[in-house]
Amino acid sequence: MLCLSQNTAKSPKEYLEKNGIELIWNPVGRPLKEEELIAELSKVLPVHGIIVGVDPITRKVIESLPDLKIIAKHGVGVDNIDLVAVKERGVIVTNAPGSNSESVADLTWALILAAARQIPKADRVTRQGRWDRLVGYEIYGKTIGIIGTGQIGLAVARRARGFNMKILAYDKFPNEKAAKEIGITYVSLEQLLKEADIITVHVPLTDETRGLIGRNEFEFMKRTAIFINTSRGEIVDEEALYEALKSNRIWAAGLDVYSKEPPIGNPLLELENVVLTPHLGAYTVEANLKMGMAAAKSIVQTFKGEDPENRVV
Structure with missing residues (x-):
């Protein structure tokens, strides 16, 4: 699994690792472009889940991940995710309403x-x-x-x-x-x-x-x-x-x-x-923790075969 957000708080990381999930981090500390996403993800296949901030999860990105099960938004808005493409593939999308x-x-x-x-x-x-x-x-x-x-x-x-x-x-x-x-x-x-x-x-x-x-x-x-x-x-x-x-x-x-x-x-x-300001509305310690935990719980629930909370698609 690739966790794209370098800003995820400590507790969500520990929660994911406790549940046996391997974490692979965004290597550059900023949102990745489409071609960068595809290149980085290709290095760590199979990828079963993504925790994403504002990185563009386009059709090309989704099609490059044959084992993808869930995209968990580290935030609320999902306009950076191609929802038509995920529906076609049967990939779950969740967000974290109210967290920020x-x-x-x-x-x-x-x-x-x-x-x-x-x-x-x-x-x-x-x-x-x-x-x-x-x-x-x-x-x-x-x-x-x-x-x-x-x-x-x-x-x-x-x-x-x-x-x-x-x-x-x-x-x-x-x-x-x-x-x-x-x-x-x-x-x-x-x-x-x-x-x-x-x-x-x-x-x-x-x-x-x-x-x-x-x-x-x-x-x-x-x-x-x-x-x-x-x-x-x-x-x-x-x-x-x-x-x-x-x-x-x-x-x-x-x-x-x-x-x-x-x-x-x-x-x-x-x-x-x-x-x-540089799109930092959600960047507080408190919101970061709430968004991170919501995304982590959605990942774990999906991997356990459960229907995750805050499901968008």
């Missing part, structure tokens, strides 16, 4: 505050010996617009209550129970974009959500709006976002995800009014 919700929500708020108060720029000028008094925006009492109210979106909303914010949300399938408990008002996407001071994206990547936020959507936003994306880069038209930031059509953005990762050569890297 609080961690991603924490990072979302870190990006909100960093963008609102220009913290990265303030850090740089202070280290340079300058004493620039950068002017930002308060968050307290403002309106937040949450696009997507799954577990992460709701975790973001709960934190917004501490800032005494008006909470707007857009979701094709509103969670009315949570709305009542937290104090969320569901509105149309257009209304959310027009009224929110902070707009944060928490929908999964699907054919329907790809390119959901583009030029038209940025035109609806306030000039003082802060746009946050900790979901998937492909949900946003990055060229339109660049133009909105460059022209000061919106105040700032905070991004943890990109259409191409790492975002080498991405023009967004040139702008000072965007805060950038």
